[in-house]
Amino acid sequence: MRLAAALALLLLAGLSAWGPALAVEPEEMLDDPELEARARDISKDVRCVVCQNESIDSSNAGIARDLRILIRERLQTGDSDREVFDFLTARYGDFVLLKPPVRPATYLLWFGPAAVLILGGLGLAVFLLRRRRPAAQSGVPELTPEERGRLAKLLKERRE
């Protein structure tokens, strides 16, 4: 019984430690929960420039931490989310955004998959339509009554 209780406790401790490891440290956080939530949202879309495929929200790199603090400072001085992103892209370029902006250079990225899907669907539709089309429309002439008679005779002969 005691063993079971101990096991359950262990399991509980394990579960409470579950979840993504947080890079954001308590002393970085803002007192205003609304601003903090906005800072977290922005941080999730900002690429850590040294670790590359991580957001600054989950990165432990020094520069990621600096950027997190900078974002919070700018929000505190009244910057909008847009202004914070503009500030970052002015220095680091679109590279710093984990979600690339929609512009001519990124059209292929944003609309490419949809275009491939549409083209594939079109190809499939043409293929199926052609297969289903009755003989009359596909350009093959219909059999005349004499031909039908001959065909029936031939088939009958073969069966015998």
Next chain:
Amino acid sequence: MSEATPRTMKILIRVLFIVPLLIFAGTLGYLYFGLDPQRDPRAVPSALLDKPAPDFELPAVPGLQTPGLSRGDLEGGGPVLLNVFASWCVPCRAEHPLLSELVESRGVTLYGIDYKDKAEDAVAWLEELGNPYAAIGHDDSGRAGIEWGITGVPETFVIDGDGTIRYRHAGPLTRQLIEEELLPVLEQLR
């Protein structure tokens, strides 16, 4: 049905058959580009190239005779070199003799930003290796580094007389890089 319709249909289908081939060729080209050993996948495009140098003002490193650095220092003269370094950065140690050589034998003006470094460490580092910098700004908080859009140390910039950034290299300079990229840029701006 008119006679033209099946014909246009046929042409359309023929074109549709070529489309997958074109997509395949495009993908192949893209993958070939990705496998190019000359390409550095970690290279980050610089947003500041051909833009005016950012505004910043940094105090001197405490305990060092070299003056501090601000935006105004970069302007006015010919092209200057700005090197972001730190005593804790190993590649900085590797490129240091190359920077000293540039200053001594090529007469390049070199400025430095000491990035997130302890003052006493920086002083000791420069005492050991020599100090080729005309001025060094002490960027304790790393804020000036962010203004310059740096991703790490070392990084080197070329700024022309108008205060415009003309070249940027992230990572340590090498002799080959200096010969093939840095010197031609400096020569062109002179």
